[in-house]
Amino acid sequence: MIRLEKRPQPSKLWTGLTPLLAVVLTMIVGGIMFAALGKPPLEAIRTIFWDPLFHPQFASYSRPQLLVKAGPLILIAIGLSVGFRAGIWNIGAEGQYIIGAVTGAAVGLAFYPSESVLLFPLMVVAGALGGWAWAMIPALLKTRFGTNEILVSLMLVYVAENILASASSSWLRNPEGQGFPGSRNFKQWPAVFNDELIANTGMHWGVVAALIAVIGAYVLMARHIQGFNIRLTGEAPRAARFSGVNPVRIVLLCLGISGALAGMAGLFEVTGPAGQISIDFGSGYGFTAIIVAFLGRLNPFGILLAGLLMALTYIGGELAQLMLGLPGASIQLFQGMLLFFLLATDVFTNYRIRFVGREVA
């Protein structure tokens, strides 16, 4: 008989090992899945995880994409991880990302065609504030009425998608766009175009912000009293209350941080890689970032690595679609499985497995 024995403390070794184990398991099961789809499994795995970085022909195009995709994922996941540590489940980052992009773009377009150098920083602030305000809705409803933040933040994603649709088809529509939906293209407006900072690296301001967020989150969680309070609230809510931690403030802080970072990610995306507000701007980064946060073990540096890995699966998935005709949806399933296997193998982190003989009850 197998018996689980709770460890007094989570195992440090297994905390680091489980993400790797989850990746290996996902590769195995994913390979079986690809074989079932009639695709060569080993080639598919290689195309997803190896070719984007090292293929002689494609790597020069796909390598910069790695940072382009990882930037928003890391930025959003860092914010989410702070809340998850406190047991506050913001799963509506996708909505905050969209609203951040819309408010930031709206502020910028209000000054069109200004060439001021202050405009882009102003848009970043507006984007962050937009995401922050959108996250404050579930935060205030939770602190004021005790409403479940999971459901409210998720519902607000659908509301945000409708606001996005209305922005791109009416009030932010390009007046010179012949009536087509979609805002002005920021790529043709040098003052606000969030271009690559170093050519062919994919490094834009959003990636810089993501790196700053990683360091900031590390300092907050490991060195700052508020970080300690956040962790305490998550691990021992009663103890936190006895030691004078204000739960209302923690909720507002956690949701505020994650909303602002997601909003900022949206703004960097709309002024950079996406280029404009359009109906299909919401690309699911807000949901994938949940996987990134867990795969990175809610640890800032872990999230950095997890974000890069998840970006790799996006790019590799597109490559596999192109070269092997693998359905695009299989990558989505691949990413979901990764989270599932991670949660499954996490049992080793928190429990010791004991094999015992059958006892008489």
Add this chain to the structure above:
Amino acid sequence: MDPVLLVASIMVSATPILLAAIGELVTEKSGVLNLGVEGMMITGAVMGFAIAVSSGSPLLGFLGAAVASAVLSLSFGFLTQYLLSNQVATGLGLTLVGLGLSALIGSNYEGQRAPSLPKLDIPVLGDIPLLGRMLFAHDFVVYLSLALVVAVWAFLKYTRAGLILRAVGEDHESAHALGYKVVRVRMAAIAFGGACAGLGGAYVSLVRVPQWTEGMTAGAGWIALAIVVFSSWRPLGVLIGAYLFGGVTVIQLNLQAAGTTVPVELLSMSPYLITILVLVVISARGAHGAPASLGRPFHATS
């Protein structure tokens, strides 16, 4: 508009959410919070559609959808009950897996039409003027969903098994001490919730739309979760919540079709806004009634 058509379309629009919510109610009553309803619904939608199209039988489609989603939900059960993973995270994972899986399977079925589900002609009742066409001329799934509400209500209130299920949900330590198999009861409740969500999803793809498009459940699973909260964990409350929600959806769709001056986007976001509003009202009132062990992991130490 025609009141007969209005009531009939409200019933059709409420049925998927009602099915998913009544299943989730049973799962939550056993103390398990499964946030993967959306993933199980969309899996049911695609499996039901695929099976119905290839077999030509909608009935087989519904059956297949229920089985597929129940199996999927058992993966959630295995992780949360045996490997003691976090229920919130695992439920989210289930939704992401379900969305990916359904998109993968469904890509071959886009643009096809499902075989239609015959309407039941209930003798005598169906011949009542007005009321007959309004209430007694639907397909069997509508009645199945209503029967399930009654069955779940009776099961929880009057049967010994229902009492055990509630005991497990209220206090798993005590239930365990009394010798009840906490984990097994919960696995059964999870599977029931999965099967119901699968039926609900299949109703969307086989009757309501009836076509397969990616992501077609559009948050219905999350709304079902909200309705369970709204109901204060009572079957009758689930029924009222689902029909209220169905009503809102139908009215906003009719307003869109009628071309009012209200922007389309505002109308399409209204169901979600109303759900938030309802959640706020319910939580502000403070009457909760949530099972005491809801979402807490159970690890038998002896």
